[in-house]
Each structure stands twice: as structure tokens, then as C-alpha cells.
Amino acid sequence: MSCQIPPQDSGITLLGGGQLAAQDLDESLTMAPNLIGVDGGANMVLALGHNLLAVCGDLDSVSAETLFAVDPEIVIETPDQNRTDFDKALDLADAPVILCVGFTGKRMDHQLACYTVLVRQAAKPAILIGDEDICFHLSHPVTLDLPVGTRLSLFPMARVVGHGGGLRWPVDGLEFAPWGQIGTSNEVRQGPVTLSADGHGLLVILPRRYLRDVVRVLWQGDPALCP
Structure with missing residues (x-):
């Protein structure tokens, strides 16, 4: 079943199926509490006990157990094989800031594709979070x-x-x-x-400890709601 994700007043965290430590996700959710599992990332969300706003992607890495456990009303299948699941997830995410966790640390080709998507989706206030660093596209001063x-x-x-x-x-x-x-x-x-x-x-590209500083300068919503 397919659904649309309504715009959010607070940030969205996208969780991919790449390398992840539990504290990565916990930190992101303090600033962007609306969680979307991107393909195999949905499996990790359930394993860590978090709630999901949506599951999206071509679903080729989502386990049958995960699909059985989540409400089908929040599942958005995007089967286009000419675009990455990260790219398609950013299409769906409408929020003042979008934190992207679990998209680095495994396959190098996947990571390079994510950098390309940051440029392609230049209007999105997205921050890619890695083990040591964060990365964002310079879309405005x-x-x-x-x-x-x-x-x-x-x-x-x-x-x-x-x-x-x-x-x-x-x-x-x-x-x-x-x-x-x-x-x-x-x-x-x-x-x-x-x-x-x-x-x-x-x-x-900056050291990860400056994530909150970058969230503040990229924030595209009500300043009073910026964490």
C-alpha cells in the first residue's frame, strides 16, 4: 500500500541500511524526531524499538518480518531502479531539516551516490552523518x-x-x-x-560535533522550533 508523508514542523531523520551505532540514531532523533526507515533501515528501526513515520524504498532489503510488523498504511514503495532509495526518500521528506543516518560506512559506491544526491536535491536541508564527519550541500550563504x-x-x-x-x-x-x-x-x-x-x-564537510550548529544554519522552518 502507498501513502504520502505530510509536511513536518520538526525535523525528519532518514535511516538507511548502512553502518549504524545506536547512539547515531538517538542523537539524530533529539533534533529530528520524525523517523523514516529507508529500505533496509526499517529493519534496524524495529530492532532498536523506535516508532516509524514511514517506510520507503524499493523494499528489496526490508525483511518479511518488518513488513509484517509495520502498519501497511505507512509503507511507500518506490520501485524506480534508476534512482537510489536515498534520492527517492528525500523526495518524500518535507521538513525544516533532514538528518541522514546509516548511509555511509559500508559500500563506497553507495556513499558516493549519496554525495551526488545531496547536490541533485539541493533544495532539501539535508545533512549526511558519518562516523567522524557530517556533510551538507552549500545551497545558500x-x-x-x-x-x-x-x-x-x-x-x-x-x-x-x-x-x-x-x-x-x-x-x-x-x-x-x-x-x-x-x-x-x-x-x-x-x-x-x-x-x-x-x-x-x-x-x-565538518567534524560531527558541529552537527547542531549546522542544523541551526540550514533550518527552514519556524525558528522557535529549531532544536
Whole structure:
């Protein structure tokens, strides 16, 4: 059975079937409490005892036990094999911020596809959460108040010109490209750091401990509801 997910006033957590520690999900749910199991991620949700807003994907990795246990009214099958389940899940997610857990740490091709989806779905306030780092697409100008010395990487998925200040190695007016100039292992020289880009394609990578800071700058809803 298929359903639509209504827009949420608080954040959505997407849980994929990749590498996951229980604390990953717990941390995300404190900021984005509406949980969607993306394909095999739904199996982990039930194993950890959490409630589901929806299950989505092509369902090829969802166990029969999981499908039996969940309300069929919340199952959204998206069988299109030309797009990843992560991509299709972002289509369905309408929230002020979308935290994406369990999409890294196993297959490298899956992880690379997720970075591509962040660019393709540039309008979505999505943050990809890994073991050590977080990653988001620079879709609009942001200002981040980060400690001096914080590692901040910029990685281009297309030819794009970056702008900003506050970094040890200046990026203002610098043309990035995956076959040319990249911006990994930069660091904060003085705060606040300002970042923007001409067009889509520039990913920002930060240590995971700054997740809440990034949630605040990407939040697209009522500021009073921002965690």
C-alpha cells in the first residue's frame, strides 16, 4: 500500500541500511524526531524499538518480518531502479531539516551516490552523518561560528566558484572542480566563517560535533522550533 508523508514542523531523520551505532540514531532523533526507515533501515528501526513515520524504498532489503510488523498504511514503495532509495526518500521528506543516518560506512559506491544526491536535491536541508564527519550541500550563504583551528573541507561535485571568509586558506572567488581545485583540510582562521557558492555543487564537510550548529544554519522552518 502507498501513502504520502505530510509536511513536518520538526525535523525528519532518514535511516538507511548502512553502518549504524545506536547512539547515531538517538542523537539524530533529539533534533529530528520524525523517523523514516529507508529500505533496509526499517529493519534496524524495529530492532532498536523506535516508532516509524514511514517506510520507503524499493523494499528489496526490508525483511518479511518488518513488513509484517509495520502498519501497511505507512509503507511507500518506490520501485524506480534508476534512482537510489536515498534520492527517492528525500523526495518524500518535507521538513525544516533532514538528518541522514546509516548511509555511509559500508559500500563506497553507495556513499558516493549519496554525495551526488545531496547536490541533485539541493533544495532539501539535508545533512549526511558519518562516523567522524557530517556533510551538507552549500545551497545558500551560511555563517558558522566555529572555534579557531576547526577542520572545514570544501569538495566540488561540479565546476563552481566559492566565496567566503574566515578560513586559513582563502576561498573567495576561487573556482573549484572535481578534476581541478578542491578544498579539503582547510581550517578556521577566525570566526565567524562565511560561505557561499555561485551555483550548485559544493559540499561542506565538518567534524560531527558541529552537527547542531549546522542544523541551526540550514533550518527552514519556524525558528522557535529549531532544536
